[in-house]
């Protein structure tokens with residue numbers, strides 16, 4: 572039974588409403604390359620990839636020193652019992668969860684030591700964003716989910732092959748911004764989409780933004796009435812130039828690389844790929860929001876909205892070079908640019 576159309580829509584509505592109000596909080600996350608069993612080599616990211624059929628997550632606080640020297644406190648989901656205050660071994664974004672078609676997810680949230688807000692915004696949940704799951708497994712407090720720890724059990728069919736997300740659904744405007752998000756990937760071998768072609772490598776990119784004022788505000792603070800991002804991230808890194816990319820991914824020439832864009836940011840964004848001579852490289856979109864397009868689209872630019880995901884693929888040339896996949900974040904109200912609003916990554920082959 573698909574009971575969850577409501578919660579998916581309500582979640583999407585929240586994201587859009589947040590964006591529209593410019594009171595939005597979303598952030599980004601990323602993923603590891605590794606050939607998905609088919610291509611070998613490649614990589615890499617430092618965000619762990621966990622099998623959702625049997626995983627326990629806790630919640631931890633960790634502090635990052637940003638490029639301008641300011642410290643920002645984040646909350647993240649951590650593998651196993653690493654939760655608490657200190658965040659050793661924990662990452663921003665939270666781990667990637669992977670689930671095969673026909674498998675059953677068994678994801679437990681351990682609330683021991685979890686940093687949290689005072690009542691009425693205490694506790695945390697895990698909401699599978701974009702997946703149809705029973706309401707009881709959806710992690711939405713407004714529809715009855717426990718905020719004091721739970722086990723989430725659900726399965727997915729082949730329609731869902733591709734990229735989705737998960738995030739905390741308690742006081743979402745705050746907790747999402749704090750870093751409580753990660754990629755949720757539904758796998759069918761190395762197939763990029765339901766019925767689609769196979770890839771040799773996969774590279775998950777979690778997109779996010781940071782408004783430091785949200786990280787210190789709690790409760791019903793008026794800070795949440797406006798969103799003023801200062802840091803722009805791909806897989807938790809600022810990537811301010813092609814010489815200091817957020818991430819460098821290595822693949823073999825002539826191979827196919829799937830790039831998964833998981834839009835956990837709170838503003839608009841545009842994804843593009845520049846080649847070594849500065850021209851925009853084309854790529855093909857197979858999925859939007861984790862569902863296959865009826866016909867794939869080959870483009871040189873794609874907008875990724877808050878809460879949206881996109882699965883794209885490139886075929887690398889036969890001679891070695893570097894490409895620079897990049898995300899440009901844009902003002903939600905007027906599409907204007909931000910200072911340092913482009914995050915660069917590098918693809919070596």
Ligand SMILES: [Cu+2]
Nearest residue numbers: 695739741746
């Ligand atoms: Cu939370």
